Amino acid sequence: MNIGKTQTLKVSEKNTSGYILVDDQEEKAFLPKIFVRDEMQEGDEIEVFVYQDDDKLKATTEKPLAEVGEFAVMSCVQSLPSGAFMDWGIIKDLFIPYKQQKAKIVEGKRYLVYVYVDEPTGLITGTTKFKRNPQYEDLPFKKGDRVSLILMGEGELGWNVIINKEYIGLIYASDVYKKLYPLSEETGYIKTIREDGKIDVSLQPEGYANIDEFQKIILEKLEGNYGLLYVSDKSTPAEIKDELQMSKKNFKKAIGGLYKDKKIEILDDKIRLL
Known part of the structure; x- marks a missing residue:
């Protein structure tokens, strides 16, 4: 029985209170009837979360916020x-x-x-005690993968984050383009898996394949601001960050594509929607 994990178990017997479930090794867990919508019969299988209660194994169809290892x-x-x-x-x-x-x-x-x-x-x-930026082996990620993040807190180098509920990584301060808050959730992207097993994460995708996301942000901002934005390729990184919450590198790639597609005009101190 995988304690603290969601798993599929088989109904071994039932009574007025619920069901006795068993795994392949015939280890038992009790599932109260209140967690089952439809009547089950012996031999039926059901996906449940197994936990301990008063030194006994119990099962529930409820989903915990975190399983063991998360x-x-x-x-x-x-x-x-x-x-x-x-x-x-x-x-x-x-x-x-x-x-x-x-x-x-x-x-x-x-x-x-x-x-x-x-x-x-x-x-x-x-x-609530855990090591910051641990070293990992055989990570199930590659550069550019989209992941879910929980923000832990801000340190000297940037923000420590939880990746996909299981791994601790870091967003460098230079990659933060908006206000962040501890314990909030964000979408992130794997930036680097270092040789020492540590994980660097970005809040924004990298590479030309993802520029369409930044172009969409810019166009929406232009449409909501009467077709004008007072940032251009000559603006400082800080000005672009404040206006659009993106890096100057991604901004320049995005407006370059929009200019090529004749969707915007690039002026010295602004861009204009065409």
Whole structure:
């Protein structure tokens, strides 16, 4: 049984309260009837999330905010001297022991939490303590891949981020073109997978294949501003960043294509929609 993971199990038996599910090794987990819409029969299969409750394995069709090995932003529903209970997105809350709290967790506030199985106890546990910019091997990414991001916080080099709920990466400050907020979600792109196993991410796609996205932004901005934008290829990177939230490099590629397609006119201090 893969504790803390979503998996497909088979109905072994049923009673008035719910169903006994089993895996290939005949390990059992109980699924309460309240999580099943239609009546199931012995031998039926169902996809469930398996967790522990009172030293027993239980299953639910609810989707947790994070499975074992993943990060998620969770709200604290109760804080005690021994630890904190977090809203996990399922019927059971996730427990974070006091020793696994980077700083004392306060009820009602949101935190970035990593879910793991505590080896001494074998229990699914949460922690707010994790290493920044770890080194990875055999990453399932390549340069340019689109990924989902959770913003951790800003450091000396830039913003630490969670990639696809599983990996920690970095957006360099020079690649940030808009206001960012801790614990918010963004779309990003794999920029570099370094030899030391660290991951660099960008908020914007790179290369000519993605210039159409920037062209669309520029055209929409022009249409909403009476056909004029007071930035051009002679504008500073800061001016372009403030106006369009993109790098000067991507801006120049985009307006070059728009000019070639006769959609805009490029003047000394502005661009004009044709």
